[in-house]
Amino acid sequence: MGSTNSTLSKIPNVEELVQETGFTPAHIVRLYDRFEALDKEKTGHLRPQDFGAINRLAINPIGDRIIGAFFSPGQETVDFHSFVRILAHFRPADKKRPKDPSMPEPVNSRTSKLKFAFQLYDQDKDGKISRAELLQVLRSMLEMQVTEEQLESIADRTIQEADLDTDDAISFEEFRKSLEKVNIDHKMSIRFLR
């Protein structure tokens, strides 16, 4: 009869998920409904094509990269737990939570969000954003609108500004430093998952 309770019971290890991610049971149910809606063939897993069916994502210039963030290297499917865990990174920070250094860092901390953003650029996961990787992202966002020279000069300028140890690549620390004034919690959080 009841929607939430019966849905909750369908999801294995809900308690664990709530603990790990900080989502409320109601959020998890909502995400589960969304997961089921995307999983058209009812396999219990999502493949890249299922994400591709989301129209607003299909017109997003970096849509493919975002989809890629959900799939670990070599994996072709993502299950509900992984789906929720990844989205948990983008939960707005809990303002009331006291900063307890002994507790492990929450999954939606500033550093965590920055790491995700970093990985968007660093596709080969070598810990650095190379010039080529930066160019790729620029190309996705600008495509036909600018010339290759303009793209390259933008890339050069960006690396120059951020690259402190002059290795012609941007490491995570340099990335973090160049964005230290940006309100990451506000800009990298999904608003209605409060």
Added chain:
Amino acid sequence: FLTPLYFMEGGSMEQEMGELRRYRTQSISRGEFSLSDSFYFYIKGLESIVDDQVTQRFSSEELVSWNLLTRTNHNFHYISLRLTIIWGLGVIIRYCVLFPLRITLAIIGLTWLVIGTTLVGFLPNHRLKNWLSELVHLMCYRICARGLSATIQYHNKENKPQKGGICVANHTSPIDIVILANDGCYAMVGQSHGGLMGVIQRSMVRSCPHVWFERSEMRDRNAVTSRLRAHVAAKTNLPILIFPEGTCINNTSVMMFKKGSFEIGGTIYPVAIKYDPRFGDAFWNSAKYNMVNYLLRMMTSWAIVVNVWYLPPMTRREGEDAAQFANRVKSAIAHQGGLLDMAWDGSLKRAKVKEEFKEQQQKMYSSMVMGKKGRNSQEPHTESTRRQ
């Protein structure tokens, strides 16, 4: 009980990017790229994964408070024994009392439609035939409407569609036809089916001209347009009924009108249809439910309460092309019915979206990075912020 599903769309690309770059000393107009620019696209992408406005339009409208139907109950919490008992009573009334009555009426209505129109079809073409045909049609639709417990309120009847015109309405369900046909006679347009539908279609055509297309004909747009044009040109024919969205939307918004209907010519009579969601959810989610399932749900709702507004007739202006005309009509309908006027295409429900939308976003972003003066590009979609 429930929290409404809508959320703030967030600022425009310019606004969001501006905030992202605020810490930089240069102003936006100087352009330049910032590593944080990608965050805007990233978050928009993630938000659309969690939910998106367009897909929302294809699922039923959420209610502010529960109307005792299980199907509208998305976040059920067990509240009290009393409520459960009331709900139980509701189920009994709806399924054991209302439903059998309604099914009987529906069967009577449809049977009479087939018999009546066939009988009228034997008469020679005469004013009497037309009059009788209208009578039969009206009667049957009224019976069918009772079969759904439909309470319809018509507004501005003086603008009712006239013969030789084209009636255009927003589409929520197949029931729309019954709703409109209760107050006037229309020539239906659609695909010819087999089975029971086919029997009904063929008998209807005997008493007055409707426009039924074979599936193969539907693909040839010119053939379709010319047949409709011929129908409209014969001024004595009933007004055609067309739903330009092309598919069922959930009655909270109006999606893009296909311009084909607006190329036929003639006078357009726009009609806005708004269902009251508290009594029953009329939206047909064809991906989720088939027709039989849908009708079953309709007949076990409390009632179908509808408001129909007849809008003043519109014709294409000089220098206006079919698409612009379509948009003008769409806005009028959305405004009258209190629906959101969305520029998204209803066919997004099924087909892949055009590359143009992606390009538009890239164009907008590039003008920020390159600092061009080209800040004249509009947001890819216009959404009125008004919500009922």
